[in-house]
Amino acid sequence: MKVALVTDSTADLPKPLRERLGVRVVPLYVNLGGKVYRDWEEITPGEIFQKVRQGEAFPTTSQPSPEDFLKTYQEALQEADHVLSVHISSKLSGTVQSAELAAQGFPGRVTVLDSQAASLGLGMMVLRAHELLAEGQGLEEVLGELKRIRQDHFVRFSVATLEFLKRGGRIGGAQALLGTLLGIKPILTLKEGRVEAVGRARGERKAKEEILKDFRAWAEAKGRIRLFFVYSADPGAVRELKEMVLATGFPVEEALVSELGAVIGSHTGPGTYGFYAYSL
Numbered sequence: 288m289k290v291a292l293v294t295d296s297t298a299d300l301p302k303p304l305r306e307r308l309g310v311r312v313v314p315l316y317v318n319l320g321g322k323v324y325r326d327w328e329e330i331t332p333g334e335i336f337q338k339v340r341q342g343e344a345f346p347t348t349s350q351p352s353p354e355d356f357l358k359t360y361q362e363a364l365q366e367a368d369h370v371l372s373v374h375i376s377s378k379l380s381g382t383v384q385s386a387e388l389a390a391q392g393f394p395g396r397v398t399v400l401d402s403q404a405a406s407l408g409l410g411m412m413v414l415r416a417h418e419l420l421a422e423g424q425g426l427e428e429v430l431g432e433l434k435r436i437r438q439d440h441f442v443r444f445s446v447a448t449l450e451f452l453k454r455g456g457r458i459g460g461a462q463a464l465l466g467t468l469l470g471i472k473p474i475l476t477l478k479e480g481r482v483e484a485v486g487r488a489r490g491e492r493k494a495k496e497e498i499l500k501d502f503r504a505w506a507e508a509k510g511r512i513r514l515f516f517v518y519s520a521d522p523g524a525v526r527e528l529k530e531m532v533l534a535t536g537f538p539v540e541e542a543l544v545s546e547l548g549a550v551i552g553s554h555t556g557p558g559t560y561g562f563y564a565y566s567l
């Protein structure tokens with residue numbers, strides 16, 4: 288059985304990579320200044336931040352429609368027997384619900400999976416699925432591996448300001464970190480698909496040391512580990528953290544570094560950095 292992969296634009300996979308792998312991407316939307324833009328196709332994070340600095344109201348985002356997915360599934364099923372559709376956490380977006388509605392039009396031919404992740408947390412699952420399918424693994428085996436990764440992976444990130452998360456209504460347990468203490472950096476994760484706070488640190492360097500300490504504790508009992516680094520607007524923001532993680536001595540490999548797209552960037556703001564990891 289030939290399986291086609293579908294994901295959404297919040298996977299933040301570089302266009303050349305997803306095109307080379309044949310992964311179909313359904314874009315989410317950014318609403319800014321009275322106009323609607325397709326994520327990764329019609330607007331960049333840098334353009335959003337510039338407009339906000341110039342006084343534009345904070346952006347909002349919206350999920351694809353079931354019709355968007357319907358069209359993509361129709362195209363995919365002309366070339367494949369089945370579609371595996373993997374998407375951003377249902378706790379962060381209604382994208383999964385739109386995909387499930389569209390899937391009803393193709394009984395038994397579309398499987399929708401909630402990644403309970405975002406950005407390269409979703410992207411790494413899509414890449415793993417492609418890898419396994421290319422090796423000849425069946426759909427059930429692939430789903431089993433993705434669910435394992437969903438259950439047991441590592442994610443930490445920090446933001447320059449909580450204002451974007453606050454305005455987007457997606458900070459969850461991170462609300463406890465809101466305040467005006469100068470130099471306090473929040474340390475965040477995704478827990479069961481929601482943004483949660485796991486700590487705070489005074490200053491950038493200390494925040495990275497705390498993230499590294501958490502990673503060491505997680506990685507201690509793991510085998511080979513793949514790393515997926517993300518940043519928003521400033522690639523230098525993640526550079527030091529990446530060097531620190533790669534120097535831990537664990538059997539780690541840098542799989543991908545990618546900028547957060549316009550949708551995710553709209554909720555995290557500029558200066559965000561962090562990484563996802565899973566073990567093989």
